[in-house]
Amino acid sequence: MIDMKALVLEKVGKLSIREIPIRDEMGPADVRIAVRSVGICGSDVHYYRHGAIGPFVVREPMVLGHEASGVVLDVGSNVEGLAAGDRVCMEPGVPDLASRPSRLGMYNLDPSVRFWATPPIHGVLRPTVVHPAAFTFKLPEGVGLGEGALVEPLAIGMHAATRAALKPGDVCVVLGAGTIGMVTILSALAGGASRVVAVDLKQPKLDIAAAFGAVTPVNLEREDPLEVVREVTGGWGADCVFEASGSAGAAESLFDLVAPGGKVVYIGMPAEGTVPLDIVAAQAKEARIETIFRYANMYPRALNLLGSGKIDLKPLITDTYPFEEGIEAFEYAADPKPTSVKVQIELA
Amino acid sequence: MIDMKALVLEKVGKLSIREIPIRDEMGPADVRIAVRSVGICGSDVHYYRHGAIGPFVVREPMVLGHEASGVVLDVGSNVEGLAAGDRVCMEPGVPDLASRPSRLGMYNLDPSVRFWATPPIHGVLRPTVVHPAAFTFKLPEGVGLGEGALVEPLAIGMHAATRAALKPGDVCVVLGAGTIGMVTILSALAGGASRVVAVDLKQPKLDIAAAFGAVTPVNLEREDPLEVVREVTGGWGADCVFEASGSAGAAESLFDLVAPGGKVVYIGMPAEGTVPLDIVAAQAKEARIETIFRYANMYPRALNLLGSGKIDLKPLITDTYPFEEGIEAFEYAADPKPTSVKVQIELA
Amino acid sequence: MIDMKALVLEKVGKLSIREIPIRDEMGPADVRIAVRSVGICGSDVHYYRHGAIGPFVVREPMVLGHEASGVVLDVGSNVEGLAAGDRVCMEPGVPDLASRPSRLGMYNLDPSVRFWATPPIHGVLRPTVVHPAAFTFKLPEGVGLGEGALVEPLAIGMHAATRAALKPGDVCVVLGAGTIGMVTILSALAGGASRVVAVDLKQPKLDIAAAFGAVTPVNLEREDPLEVVREVTGGWGADCVFEASGSAGAAESLFDLVAPGGKVVYIGMPAEGTVPLDIVAAQAKEARIETIFRYANMYPRALNLLGSGKIDLKPLITDTYPFEEGIEAFEYAADPKPTSVKVQIELA
């Protein structure tokens, strides 16, 4: 344990920047990283405001932050392919690799996973972190540390697009254009979609999405997604609908949007947990519904797409704060401007 | 058009056996079949009692019956592989083969499909029928005409098991042990399941299912399926849960039964259409939900399994009536004994 | 039958432009199209020079050409969604939709398919053609008739990329940068590849491919594809290798290029038919080998991607001839410049 200066959630509604003791021992398969950029996620804000998400309750002071990039300081004796000075991003969840889900390649479903800033595990709004090399990934040339910190949410969109098993030329719908909606639009476009119909209530978000390329923005305030989808697809329907709004209302006419043999991917967690699904409408299309939880094995794929320029995350980084103003960053993130997508904190 | 003696639904609640004019012209790709065995399906009974299913309303007298087998009388000039005297069963739905769903191999999703005993298309409780050879299948040696008529519901179970993409050794749950539940149990066992946990409220049905082999019957009156599934799978959960009960209640704890990465296949149509699904519980397992509508390309597979003896449908044929007593057969099917599974009508 | 002026292969090595009687009757599901642009395919040139491809032997004078676009003149009584004046492209193969492969969605595998300019079926280097509406597709706005004629080869690349089941961020290799290699590169990029390593001997082709975006050209004369793949993938290997060169030599070290769990898609037909595959090397990666034959259900997907601008075929149209100079076009296509990719013939 060593003391380090971190952004600490002391209890509901109370943040401080202060010294806190944190494990710093390195094993032979670990790397030590100087943290450089950390995005604020909706879950960070939720812990700040409510102190808990479902069964995960903040009972002790906890360092926040799990969307992170940094620079390697030191590597363990067995580590290959990483060296001091490498610019990296990190998967925030470390599973038990011997668990049954992990052996099956679904390590994200291991219930014993230790995930940054999910109580009681400390997050990474702090100067350094020790992390397994297997979950630390070199950034390609030309990809900045801010973009590196955004690979974490991007991995969710990538996982959704991968699970959707898109075929080249598919038409997709993404419901919701928050950060997760945005990375899903980018992942669907990179993953085979010929066009994405992006649906939201907030015009500034839609304007950002529309600039991604083959995106048809639909403002729910004044347009009907069903009509747009019919027009775009000649009446056939969308091959895949990604639900990234978390809104229960979206469920009602979900299957009207879907083509015969089409899919729905549930990314957003509906606030109520349970949503009313029209199974008979789904059956008429033989629709498949996929549900996802975080991601697994997505960082290398996401970094490939960033490295080749097929995905550009820079437009999503709308607000940046220095570490010293980390508390202000959280206050802003809790009540952001409509043009805001991702708020990040930079460490020296 | 020729007149033939048929079992006719005149209007809600009113059946008669009488002469009715029916198309009898053969095209070059058609066969003419002497109908020999016809099962009574829940939909037949529903039309009899209620006169409609959803948008399909009986407005004119309609011949009932769509689960059928028979003997070929005559074949069109282009027909290969079928000849007079062949014992056959028939797919009751004839799609537009040039439609977009048909070209994609999902001809069951063609909205212009003409399906026997779905208004305004006549069913086959009548002496002969003209049908496309492409939807007429020779019965393997040793498979009787009663079993042949049961291939239609079996195809639904086969389609569900195929869509489930079972892997060898999967553990399955089938909710509901009516005819559709039964054929799903048989299909899952034939399709790779090491064990099927069969759940119903009626003990006589469970007793029939238990005799199929690796089946663990669960009587909901006195046992908890979740406990049984945990015991059978060492706590891991079922790889696939088939919902064949049509009961909305089943939806509530569906995902508790499922293993990480597992599936739910919705076969039964919930009466309300819409069911409350716990998406957050599904996401924790990354469960996939498949929905199916009838079947496509399943008859050859079903007949392979009947021919090789891996599926035996005879235990499902619990009640048989001659055509002359067809109206009594319907009255019985509308209010059967608990030991009854499938009621069939035999034509001379 | 009516007489029309067509480009006719009279016998091996002998072309003429002359009147020839051709079926012109329309059924209710057909459309009549004024042919406007026809690409010359390697198979056209092969029939011209050798009079046969495998079992298909030109025994009677045959009109050449199967890569075609045009303008609708007239539609049958049952046709929906197409009207006179529509700019369209056409699938050149018309299968028996009732055949078993067709019902399964693999209509390209129906042995009774009638394919333009495959003896004894006439091709479309002629003023008009009658074709089923189900195999006639409207061009999106902004897509020209030359590009429309290129949808046919593009469909092959799309089929290969679809069969490869690419995941977002995959790294691909395409061996061969002729027309088929080119459309495969475009399809892989549109279908999820983060990068395509394009391998050929001819620098002008590689220069065209390099302009498609995330393409790494490899000139076999002076570079080793294996080294490039290792560098691009950090030693992991390519997720998918598309063999579009038809060269038997490519087979030898194919699996060295492939990542664990990777795939090889055989598009090109090796001249010898049979190639020596190193199964033990494949097994060490558990590589999957896919083989494809033409395409099915790809036109709508290809047109989606052309319409949204994610694929641009214009750089492939390197040479255009008027119909009157059609014979010269063939002579050129039989011995083109190294900068030539696709030669097309325009009809008035």
Add this chain to the structure above:
Amino acid sequence: MIDMKALVLEKVGKLSIREIPIRDEMGPADVRIAVRSVGICGSDVHYYRHGAIGPFVVREPMVLGHEASGVVLDVGSNVEGLAAGDRVCMEPGVPDLASRPSRLGMYNLDPSVRFWATPPIHGVLRPTVVHPAAFTFKLPEGVGLGEGALVEPLAIGMHAATRAALKPGDVCVVLGAGTIGMVTILSALAGGASRVVAVDLKQPKLDIAAAFGAVTPVNLEREDPLEVVREVTGGWGADCVFEASGSAGAAESLFDLVAPGGKVVYIGMPAEGTVPLDIVAAQAKEARIETIFRYANMYPRALNLLGSGKIDLKPLITDTYPFEEGIEAFEYAADPKPTSVKVQIELA
């Protein structure tokens, strides 16, 4: 290290039973097992006779044996679900679970795997072994220790049948009816095949296979597999052909056996490594070729099927020797009777 009495391959052609020092330290996630039954695999015999398999060369005395079952003696402090006295079988390969293939669920492709009786790793023809709990599996009630030792080869057949993605009612062909052919037949039947056409030259093996149920034996000496497949499938072809003979000759007409859209799974390693595959014939069917290497995640599935009685391995155990006669067992296994399938050695 402790000394234990083991069956040691001293060098090519020289076996002895003697004391040898072997690691015996247990980690917190390990179990210690009393070895009870060990099958002799072709690879064991190959090391005995030739001292090497490909790059794996026996340079130091090595204990043989990797198909094993036993009884748990002791468990590490973190082990759950296993206890002293449990009857178990073990996966012989222990991968680096943090490697990239392992994280993807393909731990069998990790090049750093440590596999019993593959130089320089000792096998388990010895009284005890320390093994990770994650690769140790409890035998279901009613499954004997001899069958438990056979789970290792069964896992290969299971992996092949899983990779084949069989659908219920598929018709399969298995080329070769040695141990691997046998377990593949059993896995295919359990995994959805309606019928398996089993092909071999040795009648006694075919007689054993024929007793498994829906198996059609074909003796290559006097029958043509192609004719049998055509008859069994009405001319359509087999949905999947498993190559388990390792014979290069089998490759020549492989694709004649396959149905449109069918598959070939290469299990056997051809002696030459490379086989001539008729790609053009494969393309006409759009055949997929899968290759496999050992197995991953198959033990739980195999044990499910043994536990429910859907697979019975007892007929494969044809010869059993006590440990003291282990050298005789090897001599017999190197030159067995034609009726012999699996030779096992029992430890007290």
